[in-house]
Structures are given as structure tokens and as C-alpha cells.
Amino acid sequence: MPAAEYVRMSTDHQRYSTENQSEAINTYAASHGMAIVQTYRDEGKSGLDIDGRDALRRLIDDVQAGRANFQTILVYDVSRWGRFQNTDESAHYEYLCTRSGIRVVYCAEPFDNDGSPLATIYKGIKRSMAGEYSRELSTKVFAGQCRLVQLGYHQGGPAGYGLRRALLDERQDFKGELSRGQHKSIQTDRVILIPGPQTEIEVVQRIYQQFVYDRLPERTIADGLNAEGLTTDLDRPWTRGTVHQVLTNEKYIGNNVYNRTSSKLRQRTVRNAPELWVRCDGAFQGIVSAELFTKVREIILERSHRLDDAQMLAMLRALLDRAGSLSGLLIDEEEGMPSSTTYISRFGGLLRAYSLIGYTPDRDYRYLEINRALRRWRPQVLEEVASHLRQVGAEVERNPQSDILTINEEWTASIVIARCQPTPAGTLRWRLRFDNHLAPDITVAVRMDQANQQAMDYYLIPRLDMGSWPQRLVEENSALIDSYRFETLAVLDELAARSPLKEVS
Numbered sequence: 001m002p003a004a005e006y007v008r009m010s011t012d013h014q015r016y017s018t019e020n021q022s023e024a025i026n027t028y029a030a031s032h033g034m035a036i037v038q039t040y041r042d043e044g045k046s047g048l049d050i051d052g053r054d055a056l057r058r059l060i061d062d063v064q065a066g067r068a069n070f071q072t073i074l075v076y077d078v079s080r081w082g083r084f085q086n087t088d089e090s091a092h093y094e095y096l097c098t099r100s101g102i103r104v105v106y107c108a109e110p111f112d113n114d115g116s117p118l119a120t121i122y123k124g125i126k127r128s129m130a131g132e133y134s135r136e137l138s139t140k141v142f143a144g145q146c147r148l149v150q151l152g153y154h155q156g157g158p159a160g161y162g163l164r165r166a167l168l169d170e171r172q173d174f175k176g177e178l179s180r181g182q183h184k185s186i187q188t189d190r191v192i193l194i195p196g197p198q199t200e201i202e203v204v205q206r207i208y209q210q211f212v213y214d215r216l217p218e219r220t221i222a223d224g225l226n227a228e229g230l231t232t233d234l235d236r237p238w239t240r241g242t243v244h245q246v247l248t249n250e251k252y253i254g255n256n257v258y259n260r261t262s263s264k265l266r267q268r269t270v271r272n273a274p275e276l277w278v279r280c281d282g283a284f285q286g287i288v289s290a291e292l293f294t295k296v297r298e299i300i301l302e303r304s305h306r307l308d309d310a311q312m313l314a315m316l317r318a319l320l321d322r323a324g325s326l327s328g329l330l331i332d333e334e335e336g337m338p339s340s341t342t343y344i345s346r347f348g349g350l351l352r353a354y355s356l357i358g359y360t361p362d363r364d365y366r367y368l369e370i371n372r373a374l375r376r377w378r379p380q381v382l383e384e385v386a387s388h389l390r391q392v393g394a395e396v397e398r399n400p401q402s403d404i405l406t407i408n409e410e411w412t413a414s415i416v417i418a419r420c421q422p423t424p425a426g427t428l429r430w431r432l433r434f435d436n437h438l439a440p441d442i443t444v445a446v447r448m449d450q451a452n453q454q455a456m457d458y459y460l461i462p463r464l465d466m467g468s469w470p471q472r473l474v475e476e477n478s479a480l481i482d483s484y485r486f487e488t489l490a491v492l493d494e495l496a497a498r499s500p501l502k503e504v505s
Contacts, residue, residue: 003029003072004038006059008080010046018043021076028107029074037070048083048134050093056082060093063100073097077108078126083134087127087471128471135433149258152283154191160251161233161242162204162287166194180233193251193284201287203230207246208288212295218243219335241332244339248300253293254286255279271328271344303338312338312346317357326350326359374417374452378403381446381455382415385489392493402438407495414440418473420448420456430473434466444489447473459484460491 007021018041029036040055050056062068075081081104084090094104105113111122145155158180159165167175170188177194178184184191195201203225210216210224222238232242250257258278262270307315315337320326328340328350340350347353354361382403386396389407397406405413418430430447443466445459461469461484470481 001032001034001072002037002070003034003074004040004059004068004070005029005036005074006040006042006056006080007076008042008045008053008056008082010044021080024076025074025107028105034072034074036074038068046083048085050082050089056093060096063097063102066100068100068102071102073102073104075104075106077106078123079130079133081106083130084127085131085134085471087124087131090127090130091123124470128469131471146258146278148190149256149278150280152192152256152280154193154256154284155258158233159193159196160249161246162196162200163193163251163284164196165191167191193256195285195287204246204252204287207243208292208296211247212292212299217335218247239333240335241329244332247296248339250279250293251284252286252288253290254284255281256283271341300339300342307338309346312343313353313357316343316353320357320359326354326361374419374448378415378417381417385413385415385444385492388489389492404438404440411441411495412438413442413444413492414438416443416445418445418447420450420452422450428475432469432471432473434469439463442495444492445473458486458489460486 005022005025007018007025009018009021022039026036028034040059042053042055045053045055059073063073078090081094082090097104103113109122109126111119113119113123149155154165165178167178167184168190169175169186172190175189178191207221207225210221211218216224218240222240222243225238225243230238232238236242246252256279259272260277262272315334316326316331319330319334319337323330331337331340331343331350338346343350343353347356351361382398382405386398386405389396389405395408397409398404399406403415405415407413414434416432416434418432421429421431423429428450432445434443441463443461443463445461446455447457447459448454449456459473459481465484470477473481476482
């Protein structure tokens with residue numbers, strides 16, 4: 001029987017090398033009367049989604065177009081097919097193959113992918129585990145990056161104009177300077193920022209001096225640099241935005257600041273509030289004095305404080321009329337206009353400012369406002385749960401870092417808020433993100449109503465059942481899942497309440 005093999009490797013582990021996968025697949029094929037006639041190979045590709053996975057795209061296209069010269073697709077295991085965060089996406093690509101008469105076989109899995117109920121259950125669990133692995137890994141990597149930032153090491157991104165990345169070994173000895181696009185090759189090495197060439201340092205200092213003492217706006221400074229034939233660290237012409245970044249980035253005074261924006265697991269990039277930033281002040285050698293940096297900040301703040309809300313909105317409306325659309329980048333590039341950060345600070349978000357002038361972006365960004373509201377609401381929910389338990393005589397301690405509740409020094413609980421997401425068809429979905437790395441004994445999943453204004457019901461999920469729990473809930477789930485659902489949190493009273501010894505005896 002002719003068969004195709006699909007192999008994928010990111011950087012997970014050596015045992016997942018494409019050579020090892022192919023060897024296992026060929027062994028399976030030989031023992032089952034199959035011959036490999038086609039190979040689809042994705043090297044160094046993440047399994048989070050199908051973007052960038054040219055081989056998998058080509059495989060799906062060949063199958064759907066009827067170009068497949070094989071009857072079976074052999075894959076090492078479910079995780080090599082993908083670590084999709086939505087298990088339905090993984091199932092969708094397999095369905096496209098089976099619908100065309102091409103069977104998908106997972107050679108290293110302990111089940112036959114024969115469409116039986118047992119195989120379906122196994123695949124659902126394996127797909128959830130594959131996606132959960134990426135989420136846990138992302139959490140661990142982020143925690144490690146935050147720790148390194150607080151120790152003063154640079155994490156990700158280019159150094160910036162006037163700065164360079166330098167490599168230190170495990171003894172903190174200087175090993176050399178990293179060029180653009182070059183990365184460390186030894187795990188124990190660390191990266192810091194150091195001053196760049198003297199000519200670039202002088203340009204950065206001149207930008208600050210022209211802005212503070214000559215009162216030149218960013219656009220004029222950029223035009224002057226371009227007239228001299230100077231380019232940015234990315235070999236691009238200077239713009240108002242790039243000059244503004246140099247004037248407002250704390251790395252030029254030696255501060256290490258991280259997590260200003262987030263884009264975890266290929267999700268949309270969001271700007272984080274300053275209280276979520278991770279920082280280490282004085283981590284590097286600055287090339288601009290702290291006094292000069294403070295003066296720049298004062299000028300920028302004064303520039304926006306002179307405008308009242310009506311004036312800022314009028315400028316935003318005028319920009320919309322000229323450009324036809326709005327974005328943070330367009331706002332930052334507009335001469336004589338407050339920065340996008342200023343609009344966020346003044347109006348509580350760009351979407352709020354857009355709505356005040358009657359502008360609706362092409363993409364629906366309402367989820368950002370909903371998520372901000374839910375983040376503000378979560379501490380209130382935690383306090384309400386803790387207060388409720390104390391009223392029945394329980395001792396409750398709340399960990400300020402993790403928000404884990406410890407009840408009676410016996411068991412722990414975590415609160416997870418599930419946002420309601422209507423689908424285009426009008427049905428409702430709730431996505432769950434568990435704190436698996438915290439390993440609470442019970443997770444309380446708060447399912448929000450359709451307006452995301454108040455709690456609709458609660459799911460109490462024991463730690464033992466977390467591994468097989470679905471990542472998404474619908475309006476009516478299976479009887480097994482909904483057996484964990486409660487209208488109120490009164491069920492926690494029975495777990496937390498203390499009973500007098502006489503009554504127990």
C-alpha cells in the first residue's frame with residue numbers, strides 16, 4: 001500500500017528529530033505492508049498553527065486536489081501533527097484528509113486511528129495534551145525570562161541604535177559582541193547590552209540634546225538625520241516614530257525593561273500596563289544621563305497635558321479623515337500629535353478613544369476591552385470567594401504572587417475566569433486557561449454570561465481530572481463535564497466548613 005510520511009521538528013527534543021521520526025515511520029510501514037512513496041518535511045517549525053508549515057500545507061493541498069499518489073499518511077504521533085491550541089483545528093486538518101479517502105495513522109501512539117469511539121477519545125486527550133505542553137512550556141519560558149531580566153540580562157529583540165549585544169559566559173566573563181541576527185549557542189551564556197560605536201552614541205546624545213535644548217520635534221530631528229545619510233540600526237530611514245522610540249526607551253539610561261507587550265502562543269500582540277512590566281534598573285551602562293532622560297519625559301508629558309480631551313479627540317478625528325484608518329503606528333508617526341501611549345493613558349485604551357470619535361476598526365478588538373475588564377474583576381472575585389469561605393469558619397490565605405487560595409492549611413484552590421465568546425453562528429463558547437504549573441487541588445472555573453458582566457455558573461475541577469479536561473466549554477456539555485457544574489459556590493462551604501468535635505463524634 002503506498003503511503004506518505006509527514007515529519008516535523010521544532011526544537012522540542014532530540015528524540016523528535018526528523019531522522020528519528022522517519023526511521024520509526026519506515027519501521028511501522030514495513031511491518032504493515034506499506035511503502036513510503038512521498039515525504040513531507042517541516043524542519044524547525046512550531047506546531048502551534050499551520051502558518052509557516054509549508055510541508056503540511058502542501059500535503060493538505062495535494063490531498064484535496066486529488067494529486068495524492070498514496071492512500072495513507074503516516075505521522076510519528078499526535079504532537080508531530082501539531083500542538084494546536086484549539087483541538088478542533090487539529091481534527092479539522094485530519095478530517096480534510098479522511099474526507100478525501102486518505103487515512104491518517106499515528107505510528108507511535110497506543111491506539112489505532114480507526115474511527116472507533118475509543119480512538120476518538122484517545123485523540124481528543126492527546127490533542128489536548130499536545131496543546132497543553134506548549135502552554136506549560138510558554139509559562140515556564142516566560143518565568144525564566146522574567147527572572148533573567150531581573151538579574152540584568154537582555155531578553156530578545158535587537159539592541160537598538162547606539163547599543164550592542166554582548167555575550168557573557170557562566171563566570172560573567174566577556175566572550176564577544178553579537179552581530180545582528182546572531183544568537184548565543186551555549187545555554188549557560190548570557191546576553192547584556194553595552195554601548196555601541198562612538199559615532200552612534202554621539203547621534204543618540206545629539207537626538208536628546210536637540211529635543212530638550214533646541215526644542216526640535218521628532219519629525220525635524222528625523223529629517224536632519226536622513227539628510228546626513230544616517231540610517232537606523234535596521235538600515236532604514238529615520239521617522240518620527242523611530243526618533244520617539246530612542247527618546248522614550250529606558251535602555252538608553254541603562255534600565256532593563258521587559259514585557260511591555262505580549263504575544264504568547266502566536267496570539268495577537270497586546271500592550272501591557274506598566275504594572276505588568278518586568279524591570280531591573282541600572283542593569284547596563286547608559287549612554288544618556290538619567291537627568292536628560294527625565295527632561296525628555298517631562299516635555300512629552302507636558303506636550304500632552306496641554307491638550308484637553310476634546311482637543312485630543314479632534315486631532316484623532318482629523319488624522320482619521322486624512323489617513324482613512326487609525327492605528328497606534330499611525331498616531332505615533334503623526335507630527336505634533338500625542339503618542340498612542342498618551343491616548344491609552346488618557347482614555348483607558350485606544351478602542352475607547354476610537355469609539356468616542358465614532359471609528360470602528362476593521363478587526364474586532366472588543367475582546368481587549370473585555371479582557372481588561374475581566375482582569376480588573378478577578379481580584380474582586382478572589383476576595384469574594386475568600387470572604388465567603390471565612391464566613392463558614394474556614395481559614396483562608398491568599399498568595400499575593402500566584403493568587404492561590406490555601407484553605408484550612410489543607411487544600412488549595414485557583415480561580416479561572418472563562419470569557420464568553422459568541423460564534424458567528426450565534427452559539428456560545430468559553431475558553432479555559434488553567435494554572436497547571438501551580439497545581440491547585442481544585443480549580444474554580446467561573447463561566448461568564450454572554451455580556452461578560454457577571455458570573456453565570458461555576459465548574460469545580462479536581463486536579464486529578466485536569467489532564468483530560470476540555471479547553472473549551474459549550475452551552476451544554478457532556479453529562480460527565482456538566483456534573484462538575486454548580487449554580488453557586490455553596491458546594492465549597494461543605495469542603496471548607498469546620499465541624500465541632502462533638503458533632504463529628
